[in-house]
Amino acid sequence: MESPSWAPVEVDVDRPSAARVYDYYLGGSHNFAVDREMARLAVGLWPDLPQIMQANRAFLRRAVRYLASQGITQFLDIGSGIPTVGNVHEVAQAAAPDARVVYVDIDPVAVAHSRAILVGDDRTDVVHADLRDVESVLGDSRTARLLDLSRPVGVLMVALLHFVPAEANPAGLLARYRAAMAPGSYLVVSHATHEGQPDEAGEHTALYQRTGTPMTMRSRAEVDGLFDGFDLVAPGVVFLPSWRPEPGALPDAHPERYSGFAAVGRRR
Numbered sequence: 001m002e003s004p005s006w007a008p009v010e011v012d013v014d015r016p017s018a019a020r021v022y023d024y025y026l027g028g029s030h031n032f033a034v035d036r037e038m039a040r041l042a043v044g045l046w047p048d049l050p051q052i053m054q055a056n057r058a059f060l061r062r063a064v065r066y067l068a069s070q071g072i073t074q075f076l077d078i079g080s081g082i083p084t085v086g087n088v089h090e091v092a093q094a095a096a097p098d099a100r101v102v103y104v105d106i107d108p109v110a111v112a113h114s115r116a117i118l119v120g121d122d123r124t125d126v127v128h129a130d131l132r133d134v135e136s137v138l139g140d141s142r143t144a145r146l147l148d149l150s151r152p153v154g155v156l157m158v159a160l161l162h163f164v165p166a167e168a169n170p171a172g173l174l175a176r177y178r179a180a181m182a183p184g185s186y187l188v189v190s191h192a193t194h195e196g197q198p199d200e201a202g203e204h205t206a207l208y209q210r211t212g213t214p215m216t217m218r219s220r221a222e223v224d225g226l227f228d229g230f231d232l233v234a235p236g237v238v239f240l241p242s243w244r245p246e247p248g249a250l251p252d253a254h255p256e257r258y259s260g261f262a263a264v265g266r267r268r
């Protein structure tokens with residue numbers, strides 16, 4: 001397939017990418033035929049998927065507002081994805097106009113599109129790096145320019161860590177990020193799980209073997225274990241819609257239908 005003009009040259013247009021498939025679920029336009037085909041297959045198997053992705057984005061927005069309410073004005077959003085409605089810098093800057101945001105993603109389309117929309121915003125930048133290469137993320141000159149890691153920072157890993165297999169030692173990676181975070185910093189995580197809808201989650205995991213970033217679902221206890229060295233903010237590790245719903249929102253009768261856990265921890 002021919003590559004469209006907005007796609008960076010190194011993009012593989014014949015293999016679905018998690019970032020572009022997610023963009024399609026959310027109604028974006030930075031995806032290719034191969035991504036749409038996989039997304040349609042996935043939704044055919046699991047019709048709740050678009051709603052699950054929307055619930056994930058809604059959690060991200062609530063968590064950023066919560067962090068801003070706690071005085072956080074600098075954010076490191078790792079696995080930030082292709083920009084869509086309600087991006088972290090928009091939500092953060094609405095709450096705190098001087099908020100600074102560094103986006104990080106492994107996907108070249110996510111990075112190129114983020115750079116394009118951020119032209120002229122000198123409080124926001126984008127790093128093309130792999131979460132697992134901690135030095136490339138934290139040592140990048142853009143990170144150093146915008147974030148003062150001697151002060152509390154909000155580190156976001158939203159719908160990201162299920163792309164990190166056990167062999168890559170997610171707990172070890174998190175320990176390295178934690179070591180760079182000042183006390184009073186926050187870690188925001190959402191994570192896909194097989195708890196809730198195990199059959200659909202199993203089929204979904206199998207489909208993602210087609211991408212460059214296969215998935216590993218984790219249990220509530222495993223997600224809880226990612227917060228070593230952090231105090232979990234109430235209500236702890238819960239299904240996506242149950243994490244501090246908007247005031248006045250009706251409680252979801254079946255939050256387990258969303259098959260993703262959400263949690264926020266404060267660095268001790």
Ligand SMILES: C[S@@+](CC[C@H](N)C(=O)[O-])C[C@H]1O[C@@H](n2cnc3c(N)ncnc32)[C@H](O)[C@@H]1O
Pocket residue numbers: 018019022056057060078079080081082104105106107110129130131132157158159160163213
């Ligand atoms: C499902 S999207 C989530 C986007 C955004 N955080 C959100 O929740 O709306 C996951 C993102 O993680 C990125 N990703 C996957 N593995 C990564 C890695 N090892 N390092 C950095 N980014 C990664 C993908 O490219 C994709 O953009």
